[in-house]
Amino acid sequence: MRSMLLYYRRLASPLHATRAGVAALWVASLSTATLLLYHPLVLLVLLIAVLAAGAGAGVGRSLLRSMRTGSIVWLPIVLVNVLVSRDGLTVFARLGDLGPFGQGNLTLEAVVFGSVVALKVMLLILVTTLASLAVDPDETLRILRRLSFRSALTASLATRMIPVLAADSQRLAEAQRTRPAGPPRGARGRVALLRAVIGGSLDRAMDVAATLEVRGFATARRAPRMPRPFSRHDAAFLASAIAVVVLALLGRLTTVARFDAYPEVHAVTGVATVALAAGLLAAVLAPFADRKGIER
């Protein structure tokens, strides 16, 4: 009965109290850091920071659920990298001549690099989940509507339709379970079911389109600017976003967080690396310390 979908709900947290534009920038800074950095220790600390931020925003359980679901990408990424990479030196298995693919030598370096990439993908999944749970989509889209009303509204509609269609398909699946013979089996049955789902979705889309028509979608104009004073939460998250990007650039452009997977695994791990990781952790979590004025 309960939807497993992740959608925005206004909760009592500093992140939810921050204006959508700043919150989106803050989340974008986490993605940027994820993309810039490769050092496993720093990435692991960033993962912990994101999970802790999720807990601070009141969506920790949802993030953990998302991490469990996302963990299925780990093995395929590592496996593909091990099979296609030819750069490592530490061979732990030889598959022999694979014809057009050359020698099938599986290396430790490919396993490590595949794991780092999987960790980065996991981080991106978590950051996206955090954004969808804690950044007000209506406010974000209002900002975008000032640029292109229809595109933004279509995006808004798509956002709204996801839970609606998911609820529809959940309902349909439940209805099929109540058939005396159970849900249709075999390829033909599944095709019929898929057709019914698509047909239902199109009916839904038509109804929503009719609603939009009568709400003036066809004559839509630019959304008005909604003035809102800059709060201390806005300032804190903006400062945090800047700090995260600066630290990530520091890690990328200097040797502080240098990591090479090929030809042999080499990771700089010194006080500076630990300090960078700690700095990132502090920068991400600092805005959550201020809970004054947060609605309960």
Place this chain on the structure above:
Amino acid sequence: MSGALLAFESVSYRYPGVDEPALSDVNLEIGPGEFCLLAGLSGHGKSTLLRAACGLVPHFHGGDFAGRVRLAGLDTREHGPAHLGAVAGVLFQDPETQLVMSTVRAELALALESRGHGAAAVARGVEEVALALGIDSLLDRSTHGLSGGEKQRVALGAALAGRPRVVLLDEPTSQLDPVAGDELIGLLRRLNQEWETTILLAEHRLERCLAVADRVIALERGRIGCDGDPEAFLAWALSDAPALQTPAAKLFALMGMRPPPTSVRQARAALRAHGLLSDEERSEAGHAEQPAQPKLRAKARRVPNSAAALEMSSVWHELKDGPAILRGVTLRIGPGESVALMGRNGAGKSTLLRHAAGLLEPTRGRVRRAGRVALLLQNPGDYFIHERVCEEVSQEALLPAGLLGMAARNPRDLSGGERQRLALAIVAGEGDPPALLALDEPTRGMDRDAKAILARELRRRSSDGQAVIVATHDPEFAAACADRAVLLADGRVIADGTASELLAGGWYFATETARILGGAGGALLPEHGAQLLQAPARGAPSPADAATSSSLAAAPDAPGEGDQPPQPAASVAPGAAR
């Protein structure tokens, strides 16, 4: 034409690919501040007329359109729904498809923003409409997490945010419980009286809103069959469209009394004037005794363990991160028993039925079933996955469902009642009948005829020994199909008794007949009310005599189609409805 806010001039319309016209030569004028009720059976053009009024017909739906519709002087052939939306707010049946934004505040603001209002005007408009509709506490809530009633209110708020001069509503109460439905009608009346907003409301359960309407427009096969005040409409329905009669009007028709009443108050006043209802005590109608009150702390009814088709013992359904939906429900249903499950939206009715069918496992407690439980969920369309009716079930199963002649049709082209019967045939299955048949809100959007057919089908199954449980918001349907009623509130069974006990004594969960008679004799349906009133009373004139002697009365009309002639008074036991 002058002074009309909405005018139809010889309007005919045919949907694309359909031979039958949905509207035929409709001429109509509605003035500012009128509260108009749109009546008619399913498929007779109510929704199409509303869609033509707001420009969706023909701009959105296409098809063949003839004639002219003017809304506030704007010709709908030249102005599309977006332009007309500044004058007309529209509320459709399903609130789920009318919310397009993520939060309530953004939803209410959308129409204002898209019409180019400034920030201050948007903020003020949102605040005002939220206060007017009592949804200010919902402003920062996610639209996804609202209840059905809340969603419908927010959708109404979005339609009203631009302060339209006319509001068009298509069965807005069909998914609401009686309390939320009455609240919505009251709200519309207030808008109409305080803001002079013109209301055009399509509705099947006319008894709910006839008393507040200034005018009723009845559609018959796309044509206007009747256009007059509620009294004129009821007089017309008595002779020309018995299926549109309200229970009160039907009661009066069976009694041979005229004119038919438009409200409970009017009906009671008329009965009192004829000496059929005491001035002192409402329970004295007929000379029947007041039914026993249902047990407020409900105990499971005594059905022997071995005989129970369903036995729920202290069933709890608790959400991991949320409240308990069911709180220790104990319920036994015997074979052949028919039970109406009632309660507000969110009371736990659907969850209870899912537990009965085994779709959910209780977090605490136990559910025992004597055999298969067939569950028909709220949307019959969810069961249809084939292109033809005969592919969904066998010909043998189509016969009792009354669908044999429709074997080659697409299930999605069937009427609401036919779809429901087909879905019922699918879940009931072939071969051994289910031990329990559970139906979740099966009458949504159905007209009275379709409800009567479904009630008869459920009665037939019940008399064949199948236990039946129906979750419904419709007391009239509950009275027609069930012998026992269970009232659920906040996940608990708060009352469990015979239908005549439970549905006769309340305000909201009571039939119109019961409200007229003040619960006397446990009479729920017009037929029973007429029997009760026609029993020789304490020296009062018989209703027929009273009607004849009344200056208001004309010769009694024949009862409407499907009406049962009153039974001799001697056959009615005092205090018993059935």
